[in-house]
Amino acid sequence: MTSTQDLPATTTVCIAGCGPAGAVLGLLLGRAGIDVVVLEKHADFLRDFRGDTVHASTMQVLAELDLLEGFEELPQQRTTSISLMTDDGFLTLGDFTRLPGRFQCLSMVPQYELLDFLTTEAARSSSFTLHRQVEVVGLVEEDGTVTGVRYRRTDGSEGKLCALLTVAADGRSSAVRRAAGMSPVEFGAPMDVLWYRLPKGPGDPPASFARLVPGRLLPMIDRGSYWQGAYTMPKGTVASLRAEGIEALRADLARAMPFLADRLDGALRSWEDTGFLEVRVNRLRRWYRPGLLCIGDAAHAMSPVAGVGINLAVQDAVAAANALVRPLRRGAVTPQDLRRVQRRRDLPTRVTQLVQRGVQRQMFGAAGGTVPPRGVPVALRLMSRVPPMLRLFSRFMAIGIRNEHVALPAQAVPAAAGNPR
Numbered sequence: 001m002t003s004t005q006d007l008p009a010t011t012t013v014c015i016a017g018c019g020p021a022g023a024v025l026g027l028l029l030g031r032a033g034i035d036v037v038v039l040e041k042h043a044d045f046l047r048d049f050r051g052d053t054v055h056a057s058t059m060q061v062l063a064e065l066d067l068l069e070g071f072e073e074l075p076q077q078r079t080t081s082i083s084l085m086t087d088d089g090f091l092t093l094g095d096f097t098r099l100p101g102r103f104q105c106l107s108m109v110p111q112y113e114l115l116d117f118l119t120t121e122a123a124r125s126s127s128f129t130l131h132r133q134v135e136v137v138g139l140v141e142e143d144g145t146v147t148g149v150r151y152r153r154t155d156g157s158e159g160k161l162c163a164l165l166t167v168a169a170d171g172r173s174s175a176v177r178r179a180a181g182m183s184p185v186e187f188g189a190p191m192d193v194l195w196y197r198l199p200k201g202p203g204d205p206p207a208s209f210a211r212l213v214p215g216r217l218l219p220m221i222d223r224g225s226y227w228q229g230a231y232t233m234p235k236g237t238v239a240s241l242r243a244e245g246i247e248a249l250r251a252d253l254a255r256a257m258p259f260l261a262d263r264l265d266g267a268l269r270s271w272e273d274t275g276f277l278e279v280r281v282n283r284l285r286r287w288y289r290p291g292l293l294c295i296g297d298a299a300h301a302m303s304p305v306a307g308v309g310i311n312l313a314v315q316d317a318v319a320a321a322n323a324l325v326r327p328l329r330r331g332a333v334t335p336q337d338l339r340r341v342q343r344r345r346d347l348p349t350r351v352t353q354l355v356q357r358g359v360q361r362q363m364f365g366a367a368g369g370t371v372p373p374r375g376v377p378v379a380l381r382l383m384s385r386v387p388p389m390l391r392l393f394s395r396f397m398a399i400g401i402r403n404e405h406v407a408l409p410a411q412a413v414p415a416a417a418g419n420p421r
Helices: 020-031 056-064 068-072 111-122 175-179 238-244 246-256 258-267 309-330 335-364 378-385 387-398
Strands: 010-016 036-040 077-079 081-086 089-095 106-108 128-132 134-142 145-153 158-168 191-199 209-213 216-222 226-234 274-277 292-294
Touching: 010 020, 010 145, 020 036, 020 111, 020 128, 020 309, 036 134, 036 158, 056 068, 056 309, 068 111, 089 378, 089 387, 111 128, 134 158, 134 175, 158 175, 158 309, 175 292, 191 238, 191 258, 216 246, 216 335, 226 246, 238 246, 246 258, 292 335, 309 335, 378 387
Parallel strands: 010 036, 010 158, 036 128, 081 209, 158 292
Antiparallel strands: 077 106, 081 089, 134 145, 145 158, 191 226, 191 274, 209 216, 216 226
């Protein structure tokens, strides 16, 4: 359940952060009868311009949890292909109609809707509790083992929560990771991103696409009644862009996509109508310490290329639950148990980041480079024209590498008060 009451003094698992990784892991552990407390520093999930792509492999996980029917009731737009808009027309980057398995699409779901849905389902178990407006500010340690967290509420009061296992799922700027003295290896990225919204018009393209201009990719995600756009720019240039005024952004978008010109003034009135993402690609050498595990962006920040961040986070959560429920039930989680999670997820993370970095170089040039590529990269033209290559990249986007399946039978536990099972 979601609680406004005082936190307990102890729990079996404390999860810091209720993004996709934390929400899915909390749901799985709660269903397995493991006492789990999730701490979320915000009052709600309503934050603009978060990753919203739900992949075929994530939908498979929801189906395995018997949650697909509820998921399909959420507002969403499904797409069976992704195209690249060039000066010469469209190139197909992803065709999901021939994916293996049950799902042949991607779904664009507002992340706050997805997180509300997941935590509502998790709250059907009395083993799960979500505490909002509680920020983890430090760790509790004993003889080199993490034994819980220190937290601060919005009223300034502080407390301590002891746990057999602490999970850092608090994103790419993870406070838990920092408190544990764990630093990721940075691989660099040649671009940053501004997010924005524009209303749709009757003559617009019929589905999500990405506009390619020299050294820049402008993804446009179909949200039904509006576009969520991404304006990529060379790394570290956001300050100079803002110094030119919002007019410079509107003019650049109008040049790249003239069909948007009639709505730019009204939708992009100031920089307050945009959201900034500093793109980082990194990962921890070691995802764990005794008593502590990092997953999702806390373990590996992904590039926005191919929109796979949510999928990797969900897959991490499923792998962690599969590996750790039995040790948690025994009351002892060893570093070897935590190492199994990283071993399971390390290869998919490395391969995914390798592909993302390759695409970044093709589209934007090397990190720190000053001369961006011009035209459509040869590799992308070849991929769109060679069906086996297109199918392979489509599978990479929609399913990923070594997708996980829920392997744990739910343990019968009492339903939370007010949430009959």
